[in-house]
Amino acid sequence: MNATERMAEFIVTTRLERIPDAVIASAKRAILDTLGVTVAGASEPVGRTIVEYVRGMGAAGDATILAAGLKTSPPLAALANGAQGHALDFDDSNWSLNGHASVGVLPAVLAQAEAQGASGGEALEAYVIGFEVSSKLGAGMNMGLYYNGWHPTAALGAMGATAAAARLRGLDVERTRVALGCAASHASGIRANFGTMMKPMHAGLAAESGVRSAALAAAGISANRQVLEAPSGFGDTFSGAGKHRIGEAVEGLGRPFVLESPGNNIKPYPCCMSAHAAVDTLRDLMAGSGFAAEDVERIDVELPEPNVLNLSYHQPKTGLEGKFSGEYILSRLMVDGELRLSTFTDAAVSDSHIQGLMKRIHVRVAENLEWAQGTGRPALVTVRTRDGRTLQKRRQGSRGNAAWPLTDEELRAKFRDCAGARLGPVKTEAVIEQLAGLEKLADIRTLISLLA
Secondary structure, three states: OOHHHHHHHHHHHOOHHHOOHHHHHHHHHHHHHHHHHHHHHOOOHHHHHHHHHHHHHOOOOOEEEOOOOEEEOHHHHHHHHHHHHHOOOOOOEEOOOOEOOHHHHHHHHHHHHHHHOOOHHHHHHHHHHHHHHHHHHHHHHOOHHHHOOEOHHHHHHHHHHHHHHHHHHOOOHHHHHHHHHHHHHHOOOEHHHOOOOHHHHHHHHHHHHHHHHHHHHHHOOOOOOOOOOOOOOHHHHHHOOOOOOHHHHHHOOOOOOOOOOOOOEOOOOOOOHHHHHHHHHHHHHHHHHOOOHHHEEEEEEEEOHHHHHHOOOOOOOOHHHHOOOHHHHHHHHHHHOOOOHHHOOHHHHHOHHHHHHHOOEEEEEOOOOOOOOOOOOOEEEEEEEOOOOEEEEEEOOOOOOOOOOOOHHHHHHHHHHHHHHHHOHHHHHHHHHHHHOHHHOOOHHHHHHHHO
């Protein structure tokens, strides 16, 4: 059995009742988090832009754009919700994918499930399958895919979204293989667009392509049914011939599920996760030594190479660029003591005091920090103060990582903070309650109506 056929078998045969309880619990946490940041993202420029784009397309349908009060076709709803979900860069991530799994998969699930009136259990099942497919592909294709300039959230998310939509449609193994072949031609997304509105669009495009690919396969389109392993196929094209381990990764589907091990990372800070370990390390140093921003002469931050590549804006000019600037993020932490949604506005980034402080912070690739693909990434922070002290600390991971997770109450507080202003307290609490028993929900539209 080839890799594509093996993946299709997993998609078609996996059943909710055979998914471990720990995976279901992790999935519900991730879905709650993703819904919260999606509602919040509707107020961002890219959220408003994509809603107007969809409105201008004039596409009627029965799938909801969250927090927009607008229904459209399932592919366009998936596009909009994916873009909104990634607008704040506050959504979950995992080290296997080396990116954001939920924000590509969940919008496809919601759009397809709403369109066909699926149950909460069917939607949950499809989400777990899609999350697993995109994340395991990441485990087999990184870091080659990433170093070639691709954005894993986009390229791999398209495959996970397709897996989820195909599962909801009830496609058989052969049609699912075709759907994956379609998705492989839709997959894209380049890292050069980080720090612009196109980055969140990557998540939307992944979700949209998932819904579309499953629909095309159901309609009878043809595509390569060995697309994962074929010469010039998905693995060769994105990672390089001979530089991926897709066969091995596919054999590991569900053994265990990534949602259980190595687990999912839920962000406490609304910025690129590549900075989070440095944030927590500097926070520890500030708490232990009592220095303030004005006491700092120089800060050196050493990170693994992928983190430094992600944090590519060393002199950011906009709020979006600030989310991908280690210098800005750490400057704001020292001045404000915390990182909030309001930290990442154009006005906040252009503050002259912050711009001056950033010049004292130097982010570079670490030479001697041990790190392996698929594991939490370390940070080494060295602070030199004006009174002659040298303070140094190393952290292997950051708060919100699977190894240091947010508590359930912290997660609910984040959801309320993100969604409460838009939904109001009654609907906010109703969403939390319905997600707790998602597998028992007779119709996913009951939940979506609260978020509309």
